[in-house]
Amino acid sequence: MDSLGLLADGLASAATPQNLLYAVLGVLLGTLVGVLPGIGPAMTLALLFPITYAVPVDSALIMFAGIYYGGMYGGSTTSILLNTPGESSSVVTAIEGNKMAKAGRASQALATAAIGSFVAGTIGTLLLVLLAPTVSEWVVELGAPSYVAILLLALLAVSAALGASKLRGFISLFLGLTIGLVGTSTGQARLTFDQPLLADGIDVVIVAVAIFAIGEALWVAAHLRRAPLEITPVGQPWMSRSDWGRSWKPWLRGTAYGFPFGAMPAGGAEVPTFLSYLTEKRLSKHPEEFGKGAIEGVAGPEAANNASAAGTLVPLLAIGIPTTATAAIILDAMRSYGIQPGPQLFDNNGALVWTLLASLFIANTLLLVLNLPLAPVWAKLLRIPRPYLYAGILFFAALGSYSISFEPFDLLLLIVLGLLGLAMRRFGLPVLPLIVGVILGPDLEGKLTEALALSGGDVSTLWSEPVAVVCYVVLAGILAVLAVNAVRRRRSATSTDQEVAA
Amino acid sequence: MTTDTTSTAGPPATARVVDRAQYGLAAFLVVVGGCVLLDARGLHRGFADQPVQPYAVPYVVGTVVVILGLALAFATWRGDVPQAEEGEDVDLTQSSDWLTVAKLVGVFVLNLLVVNRLGWAISGALLFAGAAWALGSRTWIKDLAIGAALSLITWYGFYVGLGLPIPPGVLDGVL
Numbered sequence: 031m032d033s034l035g036l037l038a039d040g041l042a043s044a045a046t047p048q049n050l051l052y053a054v055l056g057v058l059l060g061t062l063v064g065v066l067p068g069i070g071p072a073m074t075l076a077l078l079f080p081i082t083y084a085v086p087v088d089s090a091l092i093m094f095a096g097i098y099y100g101g102m103y104g105g106s107t108t109s110i111l112l113n114t115p116g117e118s119s120s121v122v123t124a125i126e127g128n129k130m131a132k133a134g135r136a137s138q139a140l141a142t143a144a145i146g147s148f149v150a151g152t153i154g155t156l157l158l159v160l161l162a163p164t165v166s167e168w169v170v171e172l173g174a175p176s177y178v179a180i181l182l183l184a185l186l187a188v189s190a191a192l193g194a195s196k197l198r199g200f201i202s203l204f205l206g207l208t209i210g211l212v213g214t215s216t217g218q219a220r221l222t223f224d225q226p227l228l229a230d231g232i233d234v235v236i237v238a239v240a241i242f243a244i245g246e247a248l249w250v251a252a253h254l255r256r257a258p259l260e261i262t263p264v265g266q267p268w269m270s271r272s273d274w275g276r277s278w279k280p281w282l283r284g285t286a287y288g289f290p291f292g293a294m295p296a297g298g299a300e301v302p303t304f305l306s307y308l309t310e311k312r313l314s315k316h317p318e319e320f321g322k323g324a325i326e327g328v329a330g331p332e333a334a335n336n337a338s339a340a341g342t343l344v345p346l347l348a349i350g351i352p353t354t355a356t357a358a359i360i361l362d363a364m365r366s367y368g369i370q371p372g373p374q375l376f377d378n379n380g381a382l383v384w385t386l387l388a389s390l391f392i393a394n395t396l397l398l399v400l401n402l403p404l405a406p407v408w409a410k411l412l413r414i415p416r417p418y419l420y421a422g423i424l425f426f427a428a429l430g431s432y433s434i435s436f437e438p439f440d441l442l443l444l445i446v447l448g449l450l451g452l453a454m455r456r457f458g459l460p461v462l463p464l465i466v467g468v469i470l471g472p473d474l475e476g477k478l479t480e481a482l483a484l485s486g487g488d489v490s491t492l493w494s495e496p497v498a499v500v501c502y503v504v505l506a507g508i509l510a511v512l513a514v515n516a517v518r519r520r521r522s523a524t525s526t527d528q529e530v531a532a
Numbered sequence: 533m534t535t536d537t538t539s540t541a542g543p544p545a546t547a548r549v550v551d552r553a554q555y556g557l558a559a560f561l562v563v564v565g566g567c568v569l570l571d572a573r574g575l576h577r578g579f580a581d582q583p584v585q586p587y588a589v590p591y592v593v594g595t596v597v598v599i600l601g602l603a604l605a606f607a608t609w610r611g612d613v614p615q616a617e618e619g620e621d622v623d624l625t626q627s628s629d630w631l632t633v634a635k636l637v638g639v640f641v642l643n644l645l646v647v648n649r650l651g652w653a654i655s656g657a658l659l660f661a662g663a664a665w666a667l668g669s670r671t672w673i674k675d676l677a678i679g680a681a682l683s684l685i686t687w688y689g690f691y692v693g694l695g696l697p698i699p700p701g702v703l704d705g706v707l
Contacts, residue, residue: 208593252628428644
């Protein structure tokens with residue numbers, strides 16, 4: 031077990047007192063911001079990103095791992111204690127979790143979510159440690175043509191697989207690709223409108239903060255709930271023997287669903303959490319409790335959610351492809367330290383990556399140790415007055431973007447893109463394809479250039495590798511399914527039109 | 533296609549819902565795509581060994597954005613309605629309050645206009661208090677105090693803690 035030896039080295043460098051301090055800080059900050067209503071893990075990462083600028087790269091990654099897992103944990107606390115739909119990945123947790131909270135079992139719901147997250151996070155991170163180096167060894171053999179195909183497939187999958195409307199997925203993707211065009215990376219200024227501040231392109235941090243934080247704050251401002259939300263009071267999380275007995279199998283099954291889906295392009299957390307919920311409902315010895323607060327319905331989906339988060343790190347670290355919004359921000363963060371996730375990562379930055387992986391274990395453990403006792407404190411955060419919450423989001427979003435280069439122009443970009451984010455929420459455009467398009471669009475152009483430069487301009491090189499051919503076949507398959515569905519839907523729509531007319 | 537179901541004469545149950553604002557988004561896409569294409573026309577051929585010309589990708593992206601805009605317009609006309617995003621603090625049962633959004637944008641723009649002159653410590657405090665006011669808070673002094681505390685803490689935090697020297701503005705020498 032070579033990986034485990036390297037992991038032990040990583041653990042040793044992550045466990046220095048200073049780095050442990052950063053891990054604790056990351057976990058606390060991540061949970062603090064993640065618990066706040068309206069702030070999901072992706073926005074948490076985007077808002078806390080500037081904090082990592084000034085610390086050394088290994089400490090920054092350790093802190094980031096803490097923020098990542100902390101933000102995820104915070105999100106589930108919000109969805110259990112607040113009786114409203116939150117972000118998509120914890121919607122399922124909220125179904126039973128909120129019912130449990132109402133029935134006076136908030137402590138048990140929080141406990142099974144926290145311990146389930148820990149179990150799933152640990153198993154998921156272990157699988158990540160075993161899988162990522164293997165995948166990256168395999169990917170390193172691939173040439174630029176295969177990469178072009180994989181990137182195309184990832185872009186299509188992210189746009190088409192999620193959300194109800196494929197058209198809106200593609201609109202979002204191509205808006206992202208358009209933003210990615212800005213700059214002088216090809217030697218000539220594209221879409222810079224003679225503005226020197228645009229010559230280096232638009233910083234992905236600004237795009238992410240604008241779309242996530244500003245867009246969300248403005249959207250909420252337009253629809254702010256006037257009636258105060260019901261918040262269930264909570265004491266110390268704990269579980270009885272029977273709660274443990276009913277939880278451990280759902281944790282493991284949830285992990286088994288979550289990890290593979292997370293590792294797939296566009297797999298995400300929605301499908302596995304839902305599958306886990308359905309499975310637990312079917313297998314439960316207490317099916318009558320489902321819909322009234324069954325603990326299995328919290329344990330399974332919450333584990334699936336966290337395992338999927340660990341799973342998304344496989345394509346991110348091994349191939350350099352983000353499959354969730356959170357992963358997209360981690361990718362950008364790593365690049366800003368000069369680390370390029372992808373097949374060369376384990377060779378070029380071996381020590382750092384193993385430190386990062388080890389710190390995921392540390393963050394996961396800290397989360398359990400710190401957050402179980404702190405749950406009542408976090409729950410108080412849900413009562414923060416909404417004007418202060420959203421004013422605070424605007425404040426920190428502005429600070430984060432301003433601190434990149436102290437240019438008011440960045441703030442202008444932030445508000446303009448923030449208005450785009452507002453429009454996207456109004457018109458139901460998914461956010462993920464845009465962010466992925468901004469990041470992967472320039473990559474695609476670069477790899478295409480590389481492939482064609484090697485072949486001397488011969489286009490047939492693009493399908494000269496078996497992996498590329500497989501990707502194009504899958505790509506064609508997805509497009510065919512989309513086309514068939516579109517035609518079928520149109521036909522049924524027309525027939526109802528005719529019925530109406532008749 | 534059959535008869536125009538949007539006509540007001542038809543019974544309300546069959547009336548096609550058209551989200552007119554979505555035509556605006558469609559027009560925006562066509563304009564964006566057009567800008568990308570126009571910009572691409574202005575690009576020269578790159579170096580001889582540059583197999584993907586600088587204008588190649590913009591042509592593809594611009595064309596697709598225009599097509600997507602037209603497709604959205606068509607879908608809107610056919611009665612396609614967006615599913616607006618939900619959230620913990622979002623209440624979609626009430627009509628949209630765009631006045632609050634306009635106030636927030638105004639406060640934000642004010643901040644970006646004065647941040648270099650006044651410095652973050654002052655403009656950030658105004659940003660927080662202004663945004664809180666736009667969102668319905670009416671405790672002026674308290675809001676300004678919280679905003680000032682936040683902006684001073686972050687200014688010193690970035691300056692001392694992170695080593696990022698945020699320009700002090702008019703408070704140069706005071707802070």
